[in-house]
Amino acid sequence: MVNIRTRDVFADMRPELQRVEARLEESAQVDFPAVADLVLGLVRAGGKRLRPLVLLLAARSFDFDRDLLITAGAGVELLHTASLVHDDTVDRAALRRGRPTLNSVLSSGAVILLGDYLFAQSAMLAAATERPRVVSIFASTLADICDGQLREMFVAHRLDQTREEYEQRIFGKTASLFAGAAEMGAILGNAPEEAVQSLRRYGADVGMAFQIVDDVLDFREGTQQLGKPAGHDLTQGTVTLPTMIYASGLTESSTAMSRLRDVVAGDLDDPGDIASVVREVRASGALDAAMDEAQRFCTRARVHAASASDPETRELLEEVADFVCDRST
Amino acid sequence: MVNIRTRDVFADMRPELQRVEARLEESAQVDFPAVADLVLGLVRAGGKRLRPLVLLLAARSFDFDRDLLITAGAGVELLHTASLVHDDTVDRAALRRGRPTLNSVLSSGAVILLGDYLFAQSAMLAAATERPRVVSIFASTLADICDGQLREMFVAHRLDQTREEYEQRIFGKTASLFAGAAEMGAILGNAPEEAVQSLRRYGADVGMAFQIVDDVLDFREGTQQLGKPAGHDLTQGTVTLPTMIYASGLTESSTAMSRLRDVVAGDLDDPGDIASVVREVRASGALDAAMDEAQRFCTRARVHAASASDPETRELLEEVADFVCDRST
Numbered sequence: 001m002v003n004i005r006t007r008d009v010f011a012d013m014r015p016e017l018q019r020v021e022a023r024l025e026e027s028a029q030v031d032f033p034a035v036a037d038l039v040l041g042l043v044r045a046g047g048k049r050l051r052p053l054v055l056l057l058a059a060r061s062f063d064f065d066r067d068l069l070i071t072a073g074a075g076v077e078l079l080h081t082a083s084l085v086h087d088d089t090v091d092r093a094a095l096r097r098g099r100p101t102l103n104s105v106l107s108s109g110a111v112i113l114l115g116d117y118l119f120a121q122s123a124m125l126a127a128a129t130e131r132p133r134v135v136s137i138f139a140s141t142l143a144d145i146c147d148g149q150l151r152e153m154f155v156a157h158r159l160d161q162t163r164e165e166y167e168q169r170i171f172g173k174t175a176s177l178f179a180g181a182a183e184m185g186a187i188l189g190n191a192p193e194e195a196v197q198s199l200r201r202y203g204a205d206v207g208m209a210f211q212i213v214d215d216v217l218d219f220r221e222g223t224q225q226l227g228k229p230a231g232h233d234l235t236q237g238t239v240t241l242p243t244m245i246y247a248s249g250l251t252e253s254s255t256a257m258s259r260l261r262d263v264v265a266g267d268l269d270d271p272g273d274i275a276s277v278v279r280e281v282r283a284s285g286a287l288d289a290a291m292d293e294a295q296r297f298c299t300r301a302r303v304h305a306a307s308a309s310d311p312e313t314r315e316l317l318e319e320v321a322d323f324v325c326d327r328s329t
Numbered sequence: 330m331v332n333i334r335t336r337d338v339f340a341d342m343r344p345e346l347q348r349v350e351a352r353l354e355e356s357a358q359v360d361f362p363a364v365a366d367l368v369l370g371l372v373r374a375g376g377k378r379l380r381p382l383v384l385l386l387a388a389r390s391f392d393f394d395r396d397l398l399i400t401a402g403a404g405v406e407l408l409h410t411a412s413l414v415h416d417d418t419v420d421r422a423a424l425r426r427g428r429p430t431l432n433s434v435l436s437s438g439a440v441i442l443l444g445d446y447l448f449a450q451s452a453m454l455a456a457a458t459e460r461p462r463v464v465s466i467f468a469s470t471l472a473d474i475c476d477g478q479l480r481e482m483f484v485a486h487r488l489d490q491t492r493e494e495y496e497q498r499i500f501g502k503t504a505s506l507f508a509g510a511a512e513m514g515a516i517l518g519n520a521p522e523e524a525v526q527s528l529r530r531y532g533a534d535v536g537m538a539f540q541i542v543d544d545v546l547d548f549r550e551g552t553q554q555l556g557k558p559a560g561h562d563l564t565q566g567t568v569t570l571p572t573m574i575y576a577s578g579l580t581e582s583s584t585a586m587s588r589l590r591d592v593v594a595g596d597l598d599d600p601g602d603i604a605s606v607v608r609e610v611r612a613s614g615a616l617d618a619a620m621d622e623a624q625r626f627c628t629r630a631r632v633h634a635a636s637a638s639d640p641e642t643r644e645l646l647e648e649v650a651d652f653v654c655d656r657s658t
Binding site for chain 1: 363439442445449461467
């Protein structure tokens with residue numbers, strides 16, 4: 001399902017996003033010549049800046065201090081970047097967005113410490129807002145992210161997961177930061193408490209949709225688009241929504257089920273076996289069913305956006321939700 | 330040099346330290362049965378709690394809220410613990426305080442994420458003080474710690490380091506957290522700004538002494554005391570004050586200098602070669618000279634303590650400084 005967009009939220013918000021970008025590059029300065037360019041390259045490679053965008057928009061209907069908002073937006077994006085650095089080390093990923101990860105050019109020790117350093121810088125940006133509630137959300141969001149990533153790790157290679165477990169896990173790993181970004185923006189905008197809560201829910205739903213789409217794209221794209229081969233999650237033993245939907249359509253004793261079980265367990269790790277499971281998941285309709293689920297989260301996000309903002313901002317928030325479901329990379 | 334102590338600061342402060350302990354264990358609860366006990370064991374194995382002790386004492390002459398102080402003290406100790414978890418992963422250390430590291434029983438990915446989780450929990454404790462300045466110090470201390478650890482990594486295997494580089498590095502790695510703990514305590518005690526600054530310097534000096542003593546103990550102790558074999562720093566190519574003092578007494582063309590250079594460079598990594606460098610450093614008097622340097626930092630710490638506290642608290646702060654220089658583990 002493709003939504004017809006009437007505005008371009010990225011163009012409308014470009015001046016603010018450019019200021020976030022500048023603040024981000026300032027904070028990512030590292031005093032070690034050997035790695036300074038690597039870290040800057042990593043920060044610059046950072047896509048659409050959806051998390052700071054959500055933070056900026058959440059404040060837009062209210063009475064905000066632009067400079068604090070830019071600072072918090074940079075903090076949120078840097079927290080995301082730091083978390084990717086550690087995540088790539090955990091996964092031993094060689095590529096991210098088509099570029100070599102830090103992990104592939106530095107020792108894992110250096111990458112751990114650089115990730116920690118970026119966490120520290122992001123916490124300094126959050127602290128610079130001088131708003132205790134913003135700092136608390138920031139810290140608890142980091143805890144949620146780690147919790148989600150640890151859950152993913154501890155349930156890896158297991159096919160017997162419930163949808164609730166999947167949703168809890170992707171909330172922590174991804175949606176928590178979108179939720180936190182929206183909440184921080186609303187708080188910095190001095191929004192009424194009811195609007196703060198609606199915007200938090202908006203962020204959470206956008207984040208859930210984002211991760212489901214990511215999990216679908218993992219089955220769809222090849223190396224050139226996403227920077228990693230299709231079926232990467234399966235090779236890690238990570239069971240996502242498309243796999244769950246596909247598995248629910250198989251009979252227990254089928255060959256397909258047996259192969260899926262072996263691939264997830266890591267007992268079958270031949271690229272050919274993984275590729276054929278990927279093809280079967282694609283052919284089963286599970287990707288469309290998962291996209292429908294993402295769309296349901298986007299629809300809920302639109303409802304929350306409507307209750308908490310002026311008509312123009314509402315339109316921009318809706319654009320972001322639509323973008324998340326329509327994106328192909 | 331052994332100081333005669335008249336009081337036992339650990340006994341005097343036991344009730345407060347026990348409350349820190351309880352808060353710490355609360356925050357280190359992890360919702361994953363497989364690792365909960367490991368993390369709790371790690372937190373419980375945590376030595377003398379010197380950092381929270383410094384934080385508590387820094388507020389003691391002033392007007393403080395005990396509960397906030399306990400919270401911040403637990404935050405400081407948990408930040409330290411999280412940083413040890415990552416540090417052991419960086420070093421691939423198998424033992425810490427005589428116990429197996431997380432690193433030796435879990436995948437490095439799990440350890441990275443658990444360390445991040447503990448960082449998040451420590452940041453939540455700092456945020457719970459609701460004091461923006463405390464949160465800022467907390468975040469910039471984490472940045473200082475990473476900076477010190479990265480410096481240590483990037484200058485490893487190089488003998489041509491200045492004393493200034495060494496001091497900058499151990500300030501970041503160790504003294505920054507003692508300095509930050511004292512500063513946070515003083516701020517939470519609503520101390521006058523001048524006292525805040527003196528207490529920060531007290532903490533920094535105690536921390537410098539602490540790390541120099543640590544670097545000396547690395548040459549002195551065997552596995553049973555410190556939980557790692559003597560000469561561990563040398564095997565990592567880490568050049569510390571004793572090695573620098575020892576090297577400054579060697580002629581460039583001597584066999585001893587050539588062997589030292591090869592051991593530091595990692596070209597000689599036979600345990601026998603490392604053991605004989607360790608013996609020579611011990612025999613050279615470099616350890617006593619380094620201890621004298623630690624003692625100088627302790628003397629400075631005593632001066633700062635005197636300028637910023639009531640007589641009883643001053644005595645307790647002095648006890649801590651003396652303990653740091655006298656400790657044998």
